Amino acid sequence: MxxxxxxxxxxxxAPADAEAISHILMLRAGYVRQLAAGLYxxxxxxxxxxxxxxxxxxxxxxxxxxxxxxxxxxxxAEIWQQTGRWDxxxxxxxxxxxxxxxDFCLGMTHEEIMTWLASREIRSYRDLPQVWYQIQTxxxxxxxxxxxxxxxxxxxxxxxxxxDADDAGLDKNYELHAEAYHRIFSRCGLRFMQVExxxxxxxxxxxxxxxxxxxxxxxxIALCDHCGYSANVELALSTPLASETPDWPCEEVxxxxxxxVKEVSNFMKLQPSNFLKSILVISExxxxxxxxxxxxxxxxxxxxxxxxxxxxxxxxxxKEILGVEAGFIGPVGREIRMIAxxxxxxxxxxSGANKQHYHIKGIRAEKDFTAEWHDIHIAKAGDLCxxxxxxxxVERVIEIGNIFKLxxxxxxxxxxxxLDENGQEKPIIMGSYGIGPARIAAAAIEQNxxxxxxxxxxxxxxxxxxxxxxxxxxxxxxETAEALYRELRLEKIDVLMDDREERAxxxxxxxxxxxxxxxxxxxxxxxxxxxxxIKDRKTKEMVKVKVEExxxxxxxxx
RNA sequence: CGGGGCGUAGCGCAGUUUGGUAGCGCGCACGGUUCGGGACCGUGAGGUCGGAGGUUCAAAUCCUCUCGCCCCGACCA
Numbered sequence: 001m002x003x004x005x006x007x008x009x010x011x012x013x014a015p016a017d018a019e020a021i022s023h024i025l026m027l028r029a030g031y032v033r034q035l036a037a038g039l040y041x042x043x044x045x046x047x048x049x050x051x052x053x054x055x056x057x058x059x060x061x062x063x064x065x066x067x068x069x070x071x072x073x074x075x076x077a078e079i080w081q082q083t084g085r086w087d088x089x090x091x092x093x094x095x096x097x098x099x100x101x102x103d104f105c106l107g108m109t110h111e112e113i114m115t116w117l118a119s120r121e122i123r124s125y126r127d128l129p130q131v132w133y134q135i136q137t138x139x140x141x142x143x144x145x146x147x148x149x150x151x152x153x154x155x156x157x158x159x160x161x162x163x164d165a166d167d168a169g170l171d172k173n174y175e176l177h178a179e180a181y182h183r184i185f186s187r188c189g190l191r192f193m194q195v196e197x198x199x200x201x202x203x204x205x206x207x208x209x210x211x212x213x214x215x216x217x218x219x220x221i222a223l224c225d226h227c228g229y230s231a232n233v234e235l236a237l238s239t240p241l242a243s244e245t246p247d248w249p250c251e252e253v254x255x256x257x258x259x260x261v262k263e264v265s266n267f268m269k270l271q272p273s274n275f276l277k278s279i280l281v282i283s284e285x286x287x288x289x290x291x292x293x294x295x296x297x298x299x300x301x302x303x304x305x306x307x308x309x310x311x312x313x314x315x316x317x318x319k320e321i322l323g324v325e326a327g328f329i330g331p332v333g334r335e336i337r338m339i340a341x342x343x344x345x346x347x348x349x350x351s352g353a354n355k356q357h358y359h360i361k362g363i364r365a366e367k368d369f370t371a372e373w374h375d376i377h378i379a380k381a382g383d384l385c386x387x388x389x390x391x392x393x394v395e396r397v398i399e400i401g402n403i404f405k406l407x408x409x410x411x412x413x414x415x416x417x418x419l420d421e422n423g424q425e426k427p428i429i430m431g432s433y434g435i436g437p438a439r440i441a442a443a444a445i446e447q448n449x450x451x452x453x454x455x456x457x458x459x460x461x462x463x464x465x466x467x468x469x470x471x472x473x474x475x476x477x478x479e480t481a482e483a484l485y486r487e488l489r490l491e492k493i494d495v496l497m498d499d500r501e502e503r504a505x506x507x508x509x510x511x512x513x514x515x516x517x518x519x520x521x522x523x524x525x526x527x528x529x530x531x532x533x534i535k536d537r538k539t540k541e542m543v544k545v546k547v548e549e550x551x552x553x554x555x556x557x558x
Numbered sequence: 559c560g561g562g563g564c565g566u567a568g569c570g571c572a573g574u575u576u577g578g579u580a581g582c583g584c585g586c587a588c589g590g591u592u593c594g595g596g597a598c599c600g601u602g603a604g605g606u607c608g609g610a611g612g613u614u615c616a617a618a619u620c621c622u623c624u625c626g627c628c629c630c631g632a633c634c635a
Contacts, residue, residue: 009568010596011568011569011570011585012569012570012584012585012596013569013570013584013585014569014570015569015570016564016569016570016571016627016628017564017627017628017629018628019628019629034627036626036627037626037627037628085635089635090633091559091633092633092634092635108635109635110635111635138635140634140635142633142634143559143632143633143634144629144630144631144632144633144634146628146629151634157635159635218634402635404635432635434635452595470593470594471593471594473593502596503592503593503594503595503596503597504593504594504595505593505594505595505596505597506595506596506597507594507595507596508594508595508596509595509596510596512595521594523594524594525594526594
């Protein structure tokens with residue numbers, strides 16, 4: 001492509017409402033434009049990147065036997081009603097009616113529709129397994145679109161679905177996808193890891209996420225460098241370091257107006273880990289007291305797995321239900337249902353005394369209070385790995401892909417069944433597997449940039465090479481550039497030639513911003529010696545090469 | 559959905575406190591000089607001051623309502 005003909009609107013200054021690096025750079029380098037909150041236009045450069053990623057996705061999907069199809073994004077409500085998700089999902093689903101008042105929604109994902117297809121077409125175990133995939137638009141009315149392209153309301157996803165006759169088949173397809181995903185993200189030049197994850201609204205029991213470390217990410221994962229344990233902090237298990245607990249006698253302490261763990265621990269000159277924190281929540285079955293150690297945070301999702309959905313109690317409710325002001329509540333002498341974190345099992349702690357302006361010191365599990373024991377704290381850096389007791393690291397990450405074992409949740413609901421070898425009717429066993437190409441692109445930028453702009457991994461760069469003839473008024477420069485341009489294209493090397501009548505400085509700045517991995521600079525003086533400069537965008541290293549040897553040189557440096 | 563911030567030329571911003579009829583830098587167009595890291599000089603185009611209503615002789619500026627965008631949190635296949 002010729003730069004002069006291609007629409008690449010670069011910006012010297014970043015629009016004020018962009019914050020994430022990938023967002024700023026994609027805007028500045030002319031890859032995307034924002035239409036509205038969470039809606040992005042991909043400009044020619046941006047679309048080329050997505051196409052490169054898609055090509056890798058297709059290759060790797062085909063390599064594990066997945067077959068590409070394409071599904072509508074407008075879905076009749078009935079199918080979503082049959083699986084229950086029409087009612088389960090709230091405002092995140094775009095809903096609409098057709099002219100005859102029939103309910104529809106815009107697809108957030110395609111489990112329902114894929115399963116519907118399977119239910120109509122698959123009869124026998126002989127038809128299985130099947131793996132179908134598509135690269136298709138999804139729509140979700142996100143509560144909070146953010147970080148440019150990272151969290152949008154409309155986005156493209158590669159989603160695949162496996163259909164098997166038995167669990168072994170599902171395990172196989174799950175494993176094949178995990179392997180394909182490793183190849184995909186490696187080929188895209190990302191640093192990433194596979195972690196255990198919470199299946200969430202997908203249902204089913206078993207899932208992993210693929211995470212690319214980046215400060216721009218929205219998720220956090222806990223990692224053990226020793227045994228390799230890694231999980232989203234949403235479900236990561238950990239053992240908080242044991243706290244030093246002197247063998248206090250049980251006694252009340254006057255703590256006037258000291259309510260928070262911080263206030264009381266400063267007042268009593270103790271560590272937060274010497275405290276027992278009591279949090280009142282309201283569940284559907286009534287109030288529940290959640291107990292965690294003072295230096296830990298309550299994990300609402302973990303708690304929800306024990307007591308179901310719940311909300312924190314308001315200050316007035318605490319007073320009404322427990323008869324004492326928040327800040328002085330504790331487990332001692334309470335009849336209420338209590339869920340306590342494992343870290344409180346051993347040792348003596350300080351908690352609220354259930355008496356205004358008093359705390360109680362030296363309370364012990366089982367002796368002074370009883371509770372149901374669960375892991376309900378948020379894993380944090382420094383906690384010990386629950387399997388090998390090594391301190392955990394916590395890292396911020398971008399979710400770039402996920403894989404789920406769905407089981408029969410959707411096939412049962414939609415009657416996607418087959419007859420097995422014995423003529424028995426059984427629900428198909430399913431898995432679903434997603435990758436967000438735009439997130440791959442954003443993560444690649446977040447992981448590869450410098451002060452001058454983007455540094456694309458070669459595999460997903462919009463072009464392989466940028467040809468930069470500096471002086472378009474010099475016939476020799478233009479002639480050589482045109483010749484090289486032709487030659488590169490004959491060699492199937494994607495080349496962008498900056499043939500604009502611009503000053504050298506502008507071309508250099510734009511080239512660095514856009515981030516094509518290799519730059520070939522044609523300067524008037526070096527050209528007189530028959531040389532051009534080949535420059536690496538990432539390392540800034542430059543070598544002078546004879547014009548005739550450019551192709552050979554490019555081929556020699558992968 | 560809760561909290562905070564911001565809407566003035568294509569982009570970045572000033573002007574709003576104290577009401578007097580809109581300005582700077584970049585970009586854009588034209589002419590000239592320049593030409594290996596976002597050139598310089600000159601001329602010029604471009605604005606419903608997010609929108610609606612109100613107060614006032616007069617509103618970008620004050621009041622009310624409303625829309626949009628960003629950030630934090632809640633939420634999140």
